[in-house]
Amino acid sequence: xxxxxxxxxxxxxxxxxxxxxxxxxxxxxxxxxxxxxxxxxxxxxxxxxxxxxxxxxxxxxxxxxxxxxxxxxxxxxxxxxxxxxxxx
Amino acid sequence: xxxxxxxxxxxxxxxxxxxxxxxxxxxxxxxxxxxxxxxxxxxxxxxxxxxxxxxxxxxxxxxxxxxxxxxxxxxxxxxxxxxxxxxxxxxxxxxxxxxxxxxxxxxxxxxxxxxxxxxxxxxxxxxxxxxxxxxxxxxxxxxxxxxxxxxxxxxxxxxxxxxxxxxxxxxxxxxxxxxxxxxxxxxxxxxxxxxxxxxxxxxxxxxxxxxxxxxxxxxxxxxxxxxxxxxxxxxxxxxxxxxxxxxxxxxxxxxxxxxxxxxxxxxxxxxxxxxxxxxxxxxxxxxxxxxxxxxxxxxxxxxxxxxxxxxxxxxxxxxxxxxxxxxxxxxxxxxxxxxxxxxxxxxxxxxxxxxxxxxxxxxxxxxxxxxxxxxxxxxxxxxxxxxxxxxxxxxxxxxxxxxxxxxxxxxxxxxxxxxxxxxxxxxxxxxxxxxxxxxxxxxxxxxxxxxxxxxxxxxxxxxxxxxxxxxxxxxxxxxxxxxxxxxxxxxxxxxxxxxxxxxxxxxxxxxxxxxxxxxxxxxxxxxxxxxxxxxxxxxxxxxxxxxxxxxxxxxxxxxxxxxxxxxxxxxxxxxxxxxxxxxxxxxxxxxxxxxxxxxxxxxxxxxxxxxxxxxxxxxxxxxxxxxxxxxxxxxxxxxxxxxxxxxxxxxxxxxxxxxxxxxxxxxxxxxxxxxxxxxxxxxxxxxxxxxxxxxxxxxxxxxxxxxxxxxxxxxxxxxxxxxxxxxxxxxxxxxxxxxxxxxxxxxxxxxxxxxxxxxxxxxxxxxxxxxxxxxxxxxxxxxxxxxxxxxxxxxxxxxxxxxxxxxxxxxxxxxxxxxxxxxxxxxxxxxxxxxxxxxxxxxxxxxxxxxxxxxxxxxxxxxxxxxxxxxxxxxxxxxxxxxxxxxxxxxxxxxxxxxxxxxxxx
Ligand SMILES: [Mg+2]
Ligand SMILES: [Zn+2]
Ligand SMILES: [Zn+2]
Numbered sequence: 006x007x008x009x010x011x012x013x014x015x016x017x018x019x020x021x022x023x024x025x026x027x028x029x030x031x032x033x034x035x036x037x038x039x040x041x042x043x044x045x046x047x048x049x050x051x052x053x054x055x056x057x058x059x060x061x062x063x064x065x066x067x068x069x070x071x072x073x074x075x076x077x078x079x080x081x082x083x084x085x086x087x088x089x090x091x092x093x
Numbered sequence: 094x095x096x097x098x099x100x101x102x103x104x105x106x107x108x109x110x111x112x113x114x115x116x117x118x119x120x121x122x123x124x125x126x127x128x129x130x131x132x133x134x135x136x137x138x139x140x141x142x143x144x145x146x147x148x149x150x151x152x153x154x155x156x157x158x159x160x161x162x163x164x165x166x167x168x169x170x171x172x173x174x175x176x177x178x179x180x181x182x183x184x185x186x187x188x189x190x191x192x193x194x195x196x197x198x199x200x201x202x203x204x205x206x207x208x209x210x211x212x213x214x215x216x217x218x219x220x221x222x223x224x225x226x227x228x229x230x231x232x233x234x235x236x237x238x239x240x241x242x243x244x245x246x247x248x249x250x251x252x253x254x255x256x257x258x259x260x261x262x263x264x265x266x267x268x269x270x271x272x273x274x275x276x277x278x279x280x281x282x283x284x285x286x287x288x289x290x291x292x293x294x295x296x297x298x299x300x301x302x303x304x305x306x307x308x309x310x311x312x313x314x315x316x317x318x319x320x321x322x323x324x325x326x327x328x329x330x331x332x333x334x335x336x337x338x339x340x341x342x343x344x345x346x347x348x349x350x351x352x353x354x355x356x357x358x359x360x361x362x363x364x365x366x367x368x369x370x371x372x373x374x375x376x377x378x379x380x381x382x383x384x385x386x387x388x389x390x391x392x393x394x395x396x397x398x399x400x401x402x403x404x405x406x407x408x409x410x411x412x413x414x415x416x417x418x419x420x421x422x423x424x425x426x427x428x429x430x431x432x433x434x435x436x437x438x439x440x441x442x443x444x445x446x447x448x449x450x451x452x453x454x455x456x457x458x459x460x461x462x463x464x465x466x467x468x469x470x471x472x473x474x475x476x477x478x479x480x481x482x483x484x485x486x487x488x489x490x491x492x493x494x495x496x497x498x499x500x501x502x503x504x505x506x507x508x509x510x511x512x513x514x515x516x517x518x519x520x521x522x523x524x525x526x527x528x529x530x531x532x533x534x535x536x537x538x539x540x541x542x543x544x545x546x547x548x549x550x551x552x553x554x555x556x557x558x559x560x561x562x563x564x565x566x567x568x569x570x571x572x573x574x575x576x577x578x579x580x581x582x583x584x585x586x587x588x589x590x591x592x593x594x595x596x597x598x599x600x601x602x603x604x605x606x607x608x609x610x611x612x613x614x615x616x617x618x619x620x621x622x623x624x625x626x627x628x629x630x631x632x633x634x635x636x637x638x639x640x641x642x643x644x645x646x647x648x649x650x651x652x653x654x655x656x657x658x659x660x661x662x663x664x665x666x667x668x669x670x671x672x673x674x675x676x677x678x679x680x681x682x683x684x685x686x687x688x689x690x691x692x693x694x695x696x697x698x699x700x701x702x703x704x705x706x707x708x709x710x711x712x713x714x715x716x717x718x719x720x721x722x723x724x725x726x727x728x729x730x731x732x733x734x735x736x737x738x739x740x741x742x743x744x745x746x747x748x749x750x751x752x753x754x755x756x757x758x759x760x761x762x763x764x765x766x767x768x769x770x771x772x773x774x775x776x777x778x779x780x781x782x783x784x785x786x787x788x789x790x791x792x793x794x795x796x797x798x799x800x801x802x803x804x805x806x807x808x809x810x811x812x813x814x815x816x817x818x819x820x821x822x823x824x825x826x827x828x829x830x831x832x833x834x835x836x837x838x839x840x841x842x843x844x845x846x847x848x849x850x851x852x853x854x855x856x857x858x859x860x861x862x863x864x865x866x867x868x869x870x871x872x873x874x875x876x877x878x879x880x881x882x883x884x885x886x887x888x889x890x891x892x893x894x895x896x897x898x899x900x901x902x903x904x905x906x907x908x909x910x911x912x913x914x915x916x917x918x919x920x921x922x923x924x925x926x927x928x929x930x931x932x933x934x935x936x937x938x939x940x941x942x943x944x945x946x947x948x949x950x951x952x953x954x955x956x957x958x959x960x961x962x963x964x965x966x967x968x969x970x971x972x973x974x975x976x977x978x979x980x981x982x983x984x985x986x987x988x989x990x991x992x993x994x995x996x997x998x999x
Contacts, residue, residue, distance in 0.1 A: 044957060050964045080984055081973030 020059045027076040029060045032087075037071040040087055054088035066090045154340030155228075158350045165216040166190045166202040169353050172383040174371070186378050187356055191215050194360040212355025217381070219349055220388035221405050222316040224305040226413045226420065228346035233301045234273050235323060235334065235343050241309075242294035244325025246333055248279070249290040257333060269335040276334065303422045305409055316409075320347040351412065353378060373434040377415045377426065384408045459486055461581070461602045465559075466595050468582040469756050473634065473745040474620035476557050476571035477582025478549060478602065480511060483575045486604050487515050487546035488553055494541055501539060503547040507532055511548055511575075518544040549573055549604065554611045556603040556618065557583070559591040563940065566590035566626075566633060570618040585640075586752050587620060589726045590633045621741035624732075625978045631733055634745075635726035636752050638853050639764075642844075643755030644719040645851035646762055647681035658684050661761060665753035672712070681758075682714040688750050689714070690743070695734055697723055700852055707731075721852025724751060730981070770845035771864040771907050777838040781831045781865045785903050788827035789896055792820050796894050816894070817876065821869065824901055828868040832861035839864060867902035867910070870921045876900050877917055886913055 020026060032040075041047065054061065054072055066072065067090065074086040156164075167190035173182045181187040187194075190201045192212030200210040224232065239246055248256055256279060264272040287296045297310045307314040314322075323346070328338040336343065359372035371379075388404045414426040417438035425433040441447050461482045468477055478486075492500055506513035507527050517525045517535050520542045527535060539545075549555075551574055558568040569590070576582060581600055588594060605611045616622070626633045636644065653661075658679045659670055672687045673679060686709075695709040700720045707717030723731040736744040773781075798804045799816045806815045836857050839846065848854045862868065870877055877900035883891040889898040897903065900917040904910050910918065949961040956974055958967040970976070977983055 044955065044965065044968070046963070046965060050959075050962075052965060076972065078972050080971075080975060081969075084969070084972035086968060086972070 019062075021062050026060055027074050029064070030073045030075075031064055031066055032071050032073045036073075040071065048089050051087060051089040053091045056090050056092045061090070068092050152337075152340050154337075155342075155345045156352065157342065157345050161214075161216050161350050161352045164214050165352065166213040167215040167353075169215045169217045169378075169382060170386075172379045172386070174375070174379070175369075186353065186375055186382065187361075188215060191353065192355045192357045194356050210357070212357030214355055215353035216350050217353060217385060219351060219408070220385055220392060221401075221408070222320050223348045223351075223409050223412045224316050224319065225346050225348055226304055226416050229301065229303075229305055231273070232319065232323065232343065232346050233299075233307065234277055235326065236307060236314075236319065237299050238276055238334070239322070239326050239330065240289035240292060240294055241296060241322060243289060243292040244322065244327060244330075245289065245291040246326075246330040247289065247296065248333075253333075260333065264335065272335050304420045305413060316347050320344050320349075323347065348412070351381070373428075373436060374415075376428075377411065377434060377436055380411045380426075381408065381415060384411055457603065459604045459606055461486060462599055464580050465593060465598050465600045466580040466582055467585040467588075468576075469585055469640070469749075469753055471574060471582060471584045472572075473584050473586055473749050474571055475574045475584070476555060476602065477576040477580075478555070478573050479579050479581070480575055480577060481579065482581075482602070483549040483573070484508070484511055484513070485515075486549045486602075488549060488604060489518065489544045489546050489606055492539060492541050492543045492545060497539070497541065500545045500547065501536060503545055504532065504536055504539065512550055514545050514547040516546040518546065549575065551575055554605055554614055556605065556614055557581075557591075557600060558603070559593050559598065559600045561937065563592075563944070564590075564628075565618075566623045567592075568618065569620050569623055570614040571620060584749060584752070585637055586634045586726075586748060588637065589635070590623065621745045624736055624741050624744060626727070627976075627978045629727070630977045630980050630982065631727050631729075632736065632744075632748075633726055634748065635728070635732060636721075636724040636748070636755055637726070639759050640752040640755030641719075641721050641724055641851050641853040642764060642848055643758035643762075644685065644724055644751060645847060645853070646764075647754070647758045648685050648714060648717070648719045649681070651681035651684075651758070651762065652678055653681075653684075655679050657761075661754070661757055662687055664757050665750055667750065685719060685751075685754070686713045688747055688754065690735075690739060690747075693735065693738065695731060697729060697731055699723065700850065718851075719751075720850070724755075725852060733981075764844050764847075766844050766848075768907070770843040771839065771860065771905075773835065773838055773864055777834050780834050780838075784827050784830045784834070785866060788823055789903075791823055792896055795819055795823070799894075820894075820896070821871075821876065824869050824896055828861075828866055831865040832858065835861045835864045861905075863906045865905045867905060867914070867918070869896075870900040870902060870917045872921060872924055877920060886916060888913060 021029075041051075044050075048069065051071075056066060056068060061072065064072075070090045072088045072090060074088060076084045076086065078084045167188045168184065169186060169188065170184040171182060173185045174187045175185075176182055181189050188201075189198060190213065192202070192210045193200045193207050196207050199206055200213075202213045203210050246253070259279075260272050260275055263275045288294070289296060299314070300308045302308050307319060321344075323343040326343055331338045331341075331343070354374060356375075359374040359378075361369050361371045361375065364370055384404060384407050388401065388408055391401055391404060410423065411426070413420060413423060414434070415436050418425045418434055418436045419439065426436075427433050439446070444450065461478075463479070463482070471477055490496065490500055500514075503512060503514035504517065504527060507529065508515045514527055517527060517539065519525065525531060525535060551572075553573040555571055555573050556568055557571045560567075562568055567590070569587070571583075574582075581602060583591075583593070583600075591600070593600065605614050620634075624632055624634060654677060655673065655675070658673055661684065662670060662673070667687060670687070672691075674683055689709060689712045691712040693709060693712050695707070697707040697717075698705045699707050699718050700722050701718065705717070707719075707723060708715045721728060723729045732744065732748065735747060739747075795804070795816060799812060802812075804812050804816060806812045807818065810818070839860070845855070845860055849857050849860055877885050879885070881887055884893060885898060885900065893899075897913070900920070902910060902914040902917065904914060950958055950966055952970050953959050956969050957965050958970050959965055975983060975985065981989075
């Protein structure tokens with residue numbers, strides 16, 4: 006039992022590789038413009054994500070960037086969601 | 094809270110300007126926000142430019158004397174109200190500058206007429222300062238906590254900082270009031286300081302003689318002295334008390350001028366005798382102004398101090414009771430009739446006050462509320478309205494040249510005969526009551542353009558509602574059906590969406606008063622439009638109780654002559670019997686099939702464990718029984734498929750026929766729950782006793798093992814816990830076995846059994862508890878262990894772990910419980926009762942918060958879900974864009990769609 010615990014402590018967990026975390030991808034400026042146009046919105050009307058969010062680790066996302074999130078769904082197969090990076 | 098940018102140094106200067114400037118500066122500061130970044134820079138998403146004006150802060154302050162004068166449009170100097178001609182006196186309490194309450198007069202301040210002028214404040218100059226009752230406790234605290242000489246707070250400068258931190262912590266925890274209490278406590282704790290740490294002045298003990306007198310060393314502090322002391326308190330020290338000196342200076346809590354409320358909030362009424370009766374507030378203000386004038390005159394005439402003091406006290410009394418006439422230490426001011434005056438506080442407070450009566454408790458016209466009761470002979474979308482109510486509620490109908498004669502018949506009947514009319518409305522909006530005296534004249538006068546308010550009649554549109562209105566099905570549109578007696582009636586099939594039963598529930602009825610409202614109610618809210626729930630896509634209405642039992646009996650085994658079948662069907666309103674086979678004896682399934690459309694096919698399941706197929710082919714029930722799975726609310730696809738194929742109107746028609754058929758079958762067949770339903774053959778009784786005895790033996794063995802220390806503990810459990818788990822498992826198994834004996838051995842065709850099997854009411858567990866054994870009573874997943882020391886009840890030995898000593902009930906309800914068993918049952922019963930009583934309001938509040946947070950989300954034309962300000966919440970509704978009410982279990986059945994399309998091609 007004790008050995009197992011020590012192993013667990015040593016292991017570093019990479020959330021971004023976890024099975025339950027949906028795929029987060031930073032999209033290009035061009036794609037971002039297209040999304041804004043498609044939904045007729047400005048960044049203010051978009052859902053947000055904190056810059057410090059664990060899902061954005063190692064992505065070099067800056068405030069104003071757009072993140073594409075691809076989730077698995079039992080009814081829709083894959084569901085796409087967009088969020089804008091914010092810091093407050 | 095943000096401090097305004099343009100903060101003048103001199104707070105005294107600012108006190109007057111600030112409150113009025115605040116609303117003007119607020120929008121300015123909003124537009125002063127840094128200009129939008131240029132295109133290239135990353136856009137900030139935190140500002141919300143689509144919100145034009147945002148409430149930044151709300152401040153509560155005290156009116157300063159300067160402000161009172163500034164906002165007043167008249168100075169009141171005389172208690173007189175009207176002159177000889179009945180015109181308001183200038184400078185009197187009904188001065189026309191304070192607004193108008195007489196038709197025909199114009200307001201001298203704003204120039205508007207009655208109902209347009211909002212009314213304006215006036216003021217009176219008080220001859221001597223008066224303590225405001227509502228601020229006495231704050232003033233008292235301030236006096237005791239500050240120096241009587243220099244006004245500084247009685248905390249040494251070097252300790253002020255640390256004390257402030259403590260106070261801030263207290264305030265964060267439990268608010269301003271406790272901050273003031275805490276500072277009082279701090280000061281009383283520092284009793285050694287009876288000397289001011291700033292000027293070394295000796296401090297005296299101050300007490301409050303309620304309601305408004307301050308005493309210092311047996312000597313009274315006059316309001317003048319109180320005011321000067323409060324004036325001396327420096328602004329910095331006020332922060333300690335949680336007072337913002339920008340909007341509240343403590344000396345303002347002692348009045349030198351008093352605002353006079355506008356006449357529009359104290360209108361006089363003209364009695365039938367032509368006499369004027371003034372409002373209570375006006376009476377009180379009259380007293381105040383009169384005594385104030387007398388006080389002025391006496392002071393100017395140099396009257397003796399005693400007289401002046403007396404008048405001053407009287408003025409204090411009148412002003413105190415003007416604010417609050419319910420002060421414990423004061424006799425309330427009364428009318429000549431002896432009834433107490435209703436002054437400011439009484440207007441606001443209590444159940445009859447402005448808040449609870451007028452703001453929170455608004456009532457609407459053209460509505461009714463009574464007890465509800467069931468009537469399966471009504472259609473689903475009807476509501477039975479008592480005649481008495483139908484003659485009170487009215488529908489306005491505009492007269493035109495085609496309906497003039499029709500509407501005249503209502504007026505002719507008048508308000509006392511049904512169907513009649515109560516009022517006639519002239520084109521100018523004047524409402525005329527129809528009475529025997531006015532009837533003839535009104536009939537003459539009636540012409541196109543007039544409106545008649547006629548009684549409620551069959552087929553009128555009404556909204557029907559039951560609280561708590563948690564979802565949209567809690568308020569639906571029904572058609573009126575005027576009925577005798579005194580209850581509102583509804584079809585039992587619509588109980589479920591309203592969550593209504595008939596143990597005394599009351600419901601509300603509203604009658605829409607114009608075409609627009611009626612159309613909206615009919616199209617958006619009528620019962621049939623709400624049939625399929627948007628939550629799970631199944632019908633929220635269905636057969637219940639007797640209707641299920643009846644259809645179950647009918648489709649399972651009933652056979653009758655064709656003659657009887659026709660009688661049965663015609664009693665539920667069916668006239669076309671061509672679907673009924675032309676043979677002498679017809680089966681129940683064939684009778685049920687008459688209700689189904691000819692081209693309806695369906696394959697489903699019934700509740701029966703084996704042989705549960707239900708097959709309907711071409712409108713004929715070929716196989717299977719109708720039970721809760723197919724007819725019930727929130728279950729099965731039968732009603733859903735009917736709705737999909739034939740639409741809402743036809744579905745509710747079929748449903749109400751099914752319902753009535755079930756009820757009528759029971760009526761014809763007879764159906765009674767009886768004691769003998771739970772009778773068991775003798776051999777079953779011995780079987781049950783054997784099972785229970787064996788279980789008890791096993792438990793006793795386990796306990797013995799445990800006592801001897803031989804019981805192996807489960808991993809992570811103590812031996813005791815293991816014992817409990819094993820005992821629970823054993824007893825549960827035993828109870829289930831007795832249940833199975835009951836189910837297999839009791840006769841299968843008793844009404845109790847039929848109800849359980851069809852799903853109409855009760856389940857097999859209930860039956861087993863009646864016939865055999867109630868089972869273990871558990872609290873929080875454990876056997877009952879509390880009560881007396883080391884035992885549950887005093888009739889057991891200490892440390893007795895046997896089943897019967899720890900809440901196992903081996904008797905059934907029919908054989909009756911032993912006293913100890915009865916007691917155990919009482920324990921768990923009370924526990925679950927408390928649990929529900931405590932949980933219901935909590936979950937209700939949680940639900941309300943959720944519903945309020947989500948209420949204005951909607952699906953836009955581009956399929957996105959957005960909130961009220963256009964912000965995106967979901968890019969596609971539910972991430973899959975499926976309308977649940979048009980899906981099967983949240984999914985689209987592609988195969989069925991293809992079949993449907995292909996079937997049409999073939
Ligand atoms: Mg009830
Ligand atoms: Zn006015
Ligand atoms: Zn001092």
